[in-house]
Amino acid sequence: MPRLLGGPVYRKIWETPFGEIAEFPAVPLRPDTNSLRFTGDVFLLINEGTFSSATMLAATIKDYELGTLVGEETGGLASNFGEVYSFALPNTRLVATVSCKRSYDQTNGLTIVA
Numbered sequence: 497m498p499r500l501l502g503g504p505v506y507r508k509i510w511e512t513p514f515g516e517i518a519e520f521p522a523v524p525l526r527p528d529t530n531s532l533r534f535t536g537d538v539f540l541l542i543n544e545g546t547f548s549s550a551t552m553l554a555a556t557i558k559d560y561e562l563g564t565l566v567g568e569e570t571g572g573l574a575s576n577f578g579e580v581y582s583f584a585l586p587n588t589r590l591v592a593t594v595s596c597k598r599s600y601d602q603t604n605g606l607t608i609v610a
Contacts, residue, residue, distance in 0.1 A: 505520070506581065508520070537563065537564070538557065538562060538563030538564070539563060539564050539565075539566050540553070540554055540557055540563055540564070540565050540566065541566050541567050542554050542565055542566070542567040542568065542569075542570050543567045543568040543569075543570070543571070544568055544569065544570070544571040545571055546567075546570040546571055546572060547570070547571050547572030548572055550570075550572070551570045551571075551572040551573065551574050552574060554570060554574075555574040580593045580594070580595055581593065581594050581595070
């Protein structure tokens, strides 16, 4: 087996039986009070050129009512592939990468509409 990178998170992913889902429950945290924190209105401009992480940001702002989306429907789906795993090929020692996680936000992978 290739050397595992990333510590316990990767270990849990690689030790999860094929066909099963490795779950990582999230615990929401409330930030400490900070007088320098921005408290004004937030507006995010989106359009058909909004893809990838920008679409995930738009979905998060919409889902958690953190601001107002302005513009047109995003061009990318609110899903992404992440947790890139790097390894060296045995014969050439070239470094290759593969994604081992796909995630969706609460929109179930749909495009985001302002």
